[in-house]
Amino acid sequence: MTWKLFSLLLEASLMTIFVSAVSILLGLALGIVLSGMRMSGSRIAYAGAGVFISFFRGVPLLVQLLLIFNLLPVMGITLPSLATAIIGLSLCTAAYQAENLRGGFEGVPPGLVESAEMAGFSRVQSFVWIRTPIALRMTFPALVNEAILILKASSLVSVVGLIELTKMAQNLSASTYQPLPIFASAGVIYLAINLVVAAIGQRAEDALPGLPSK
Amino acid sequence: MTEPAIKVSHLSKQFGETQVLRDISMEVTPGTVSCLIGPSGSGKSTLLRCIAFLEQASSGSIHIEGAPLGFTDGPQRRRQSPAELRRVRSRIGMVFQQFNLWPHMTALGNVSIALRKVRGMARSEAEDRAMAQLDKVGLKERAHHYPAQLSGGQQQRVAIARALALDPTIMLFDEPTSALDPELTGEVLNVMRQLAAEGMTMVVVTHEIGFAASVGNRIAFLDGGRLLFHDAPETVFAAPREPRLEQFLDTYLDRGASMLK
Amino acid sequence: MSFDFAVILAKLPQILMGLGVTILIWVGGTLAAAVLGFAVATLRRFGGRAVDLALRVPIEILRGTPFLVQIFLLYFGGPYIGLRLDPWVAGLLGISIYGAAYYAEIFRAGFQSVPPGHVEAAECVGLSRKQIIATILLPEMALLVLPPSLNMAVILLKETALLSLITVPELTMTVQAIGSQQYAFVESLVILALVYWALVELANGLGRLAERNLSKLSA
Numbered sequence: 001m002t003w004k005l006f007s008l009l010l011e012a013s014l015m016t017i018f019v020s021a022v023s024i025l026l027g028l029a030l031g032i033v034l035s036g037m038r039m040s041g042s043r044i045a046y047a048g049a050g051v052f053i054s055f056f057r058g059v060p061l062l063v064q065l066l067l068i069f070n071l072l073p074v075m076g077i078t079l080p081s082l083a084t085a086i087i088g089l090s091l092c093t094a095a096y097q098a099e100n101l102r103g104g105f106e107g108v109p110p111g112l113v114e115s116a117e118m119a120g121f122s123r124v125q126s127f128v129w130i131r132t133p134i135a136l137r138m139t140f141p142a143l144v145n146e147a148i149l150i151l152k153a154s155s156l157v158s159v160v161g162l163i164e165l166t167k168m169a170q171n172l173s174a175s176t177y178q179p180l181p182i183f184a185s186a187g188v189i190y191l192a193i194n195l196v197v198a199a200i201g202q203r204a205e206d207a208l209p210g211l212p213s214k
Numbered sequence: 215m216t217e218p219a220i221k222v223s224h225l226s227k228q229f230g231e232t233q234v235l236r237d238i239s240m241e242v243t244p245g246t247v248s249c250l251i252g253p254s255g256s257g258k259s260t261l262l263r264c265i266a267f268l269e270q271a272s273s274g275s276i277h278i279e280g281a282p283l284g285f286t287d288g289p290q291r292r293r294q295s296p297a298e299l300r301r302v303r304s305r306i307g308m309v310f311q312q313f314n315l316w317p318h319m320t321a322l323g324n325v326s327i328a329l330r331k332v333r334g335m336a337r338s339e340a341e342d343r344a345m346a347q348l349d350k351v352g353l354k355e356r357a358h359h360y361p362a363q364l365s366g367g368q369q370q371r372v373a374i375a376r377a378l379a380l381d382p383t384i385m386l387f388d389e390p391t392s393a394l395d396p397e398l399t400g401e402v403l404n405v406m407r408q409l410a411a412e413g414m415t416m417v418v419v420t421h422e423i424g425f426a427a428s429v430g431n432r433i434a435f436l437d438g439g440r441l442l443f444h445d446a447p448e449t450v451f452a453a454p455r456e457p458r459l460e461q462f463l464d465t466y467l468d469r470g471a472s473m474l475k
Numbered sequence: 476m477s478f479d480f481a482v483i484l485a486k487l488p489q490i491l492m493g494l495g496v497t498i499l500i501w502v503g504g505t506l507a508a509a510v511l512g513f514a515v516a517t518l519r520r521f522g523g524r525a526v527d528l529a530l531r532v533p534i535e536i537l538r539g540t541p542f543l544v545q546i547f548l549l550y551f552g553g554p555y556i557g558l559r560l561d562p563w564v565a566g567l568l569g570i571s572i573y574g575a576a577y578y579a580e581i582f583r584a585g586f587q588s589v590p591p592g593h594v595e596a597a598e599c600v601g602l603s604r605k606q607i608i609a610t611i612l613l614p615e616m617a618l619l620v621l622p623p624s625l626n627m628a629v630i631l632l633k634e635t636a637l638l639s640l641i642t643v644p645e646l647t648m649t650v651q652a653i654g655s656q657q658y659a660f661v662e663s664l665v666i667l668a669l670v671y672w673a674l675v676e677l678a679n680g681l682g683r684l685a686e687r688n689l690s691k692l693s694a
Contacts, residue, residue, distance in 0.1 A: 059675070067664040070660040109312075115376075118307070122300070152539075153541070166544055180556065195539065
């Protein structure tokens with residue numbers, strides 16, 4: 001194991017971080033939309049969100065990625081592997097984040113929604129400006145946790161042809177016949193990234209303004 | 215004869231088997247303060263919440279400055295659309311027992327957000343107006359504090375500023391000092407006194423009998439879901455009193471009722 | 476675009492074989508993971524500070540790295556230190572060790588939920604450590620530990636799909652192989668997804684049933 005090999009792994013880990021970060025944010029946005037669909041009062045929207053969440057939580061990410069990778073070209077859509085990877089990870093994390101947010105939305109004290117109603121907010125405005133920020137604040141630790149899960153899950157996007165940390169490790173291990181130190185190094189890098197994310201998450205959690213008192 | 219600010223007609227409300235409000239009719243004249251008093255469970259908070267249409271009455275109607283609230287008038291009575299409801303309700307400001315400030319915004323954010331998002335004001339204009347309201351309740355210096363960093367009394371004053379910023383003609387107070395430590399009730403009651411002196415139409419659900427007697431133009435006494443009377447304090451508190459009121463006052467001697475004895 | 480699911484379904488016996496391997500590895504791996512995790516949590520609880528800290532390190536490593544990297548390390552890296560494993564052995568071992576780290580945390584939280592006074596009281600009346608675990612700790616924490624344990628079991632079910640990447644002939648590998656033989660990738664993957672979805676929902680349903688029954692028992 002040389003510094004040269006390790007630096008290649010480090011470089012590839014930037015792709016891991018990038019793909020994960022973009023997917024987490026897109027997944028968060030979609031997760032909020034799914035939550036809105038579940039609370040909209042429309043039965044169709046509720047059922048649609050329910051099926052989406054159940055499917056993406058019920059099928060292994062590997063199978064989801066392979067399905068998207070093979071299905072899109074059949075539908076006449078050709079996308080670079082980066083886009084395919086981001087779509088796959090975002091859809092999956094959206095389902096989990098919607099489920100996490102559910103607890104947050106349920107925890108918003110009804111009085112805060114009533115005061116928004118009395119201030120003239122429409123249902124949608126109240127969802128956007130009052131309920132969602134409070135639900136996000138309440139479920140922030142779950143969001144950090146989900147970020148770490150997605151960082152680890154991003155190791156699977158090699159199956160759609162994207163070269164990130166795990167794929168780089170596979171390639172290097174195949175060309176150098178040193179799987180042991182190379183996969184171990186990849187593991188160390190994942191661990192380091194996750195420790196940093198957890199630490200940043202903790203700092204952010206402490207800095208955020210207070211939760212609604214009950 | 216001017217149009218009443220609030221007109222409640224034959225309002226009844228049931229929760230399942232329990233009858234919470236029984237055929238209540240009352241009018242609130244513009245520029246007056248009506249205090250709703252009564253034992254806990256008498257229905258006074260429910261009545262106030264019905265007036266704001268946060269609670270839907272089982273029967274009867276509410277009119278705000280002549281306009282129906284919640285349901286339309288006439289033979290084809292139907293529920294108002296959200297937009298209609300918001301338009302009538304925009305004349306009402308409400309202050310809650312639990313303050314209900316939004317925890318993710320500063321005091322200034324709480325007071326200015328509706329001006330920006332509902333009234334479509336530019337941020338700077340909205341914040342100027344919000345700052346003026348905070349100044350009025352004596353909290354200009356706390357504008358950039360989050361609710362969790364404020365005392366209960368300060369939070370409630372921010373909540374009053376938040377309601378006033380939207381220029382309501384009627385203010386509803388739902389036990390505004392009940393969640394406060396006794397030493398903090400004074401600052402909130404003083405803001406309310408000032409508001410009453412400026413001629414704001416107010417309906418106040420309260421246990422502060424002293425405040426009701428000194429600030430209220432009308433006292434409404436509820437018992438068991440019935441409105442026993444809605445009259446000037448001089449009349450209500452003058453002897454000989456209604457036996458239920460007498461009994462009620464006895465339990466509230468420490469809240470200023472002793473001066474009426 | 477036209478789909479032909481018949482060519483895939485014609486291989487039903489093969490698919491069922493793959494499903495059987497998946498379920499065997501899942502159930503076996505989950506049970507092993509739970510037992511191992513419980514043992515680790517017990518050691519951490521009763522083994523003193525040094526043991527507690529020493530066991531924390533591998534748990535953090537296993538929880539902080541992707542399962543895929545772990546099985547690559549085990550399966551491809553193992554032979555370089557004389558650990559030559561059949562794919563399915565590596566898979567079963569991988570699931571067990573990975574799962575054990577999470578179960579250890581679940582049981583640790585469970586132990587912590589039991590008020591120390593209850594254990595002290597049991598010590599005072601002369602119960603042995605084994606008796607304390609069996610009669611005080613386990614029953615008291617069962618209700619708390621059950622939901623995350625079931626949740627983890629479902630996660631492990633989905634993780635078994637990754638074993639296809641180290642050539643374990645489980646469901647994903649089997650169905651993918653059929654798909655490429657028959658040039659029916661999309662069809663094979665749709666069926667694969669539906670089978671997992673059904674399996675996960677079934678497991679979730681059974682889990683909810685178990686939770687209801689347990690809470691009735693302890694009510």
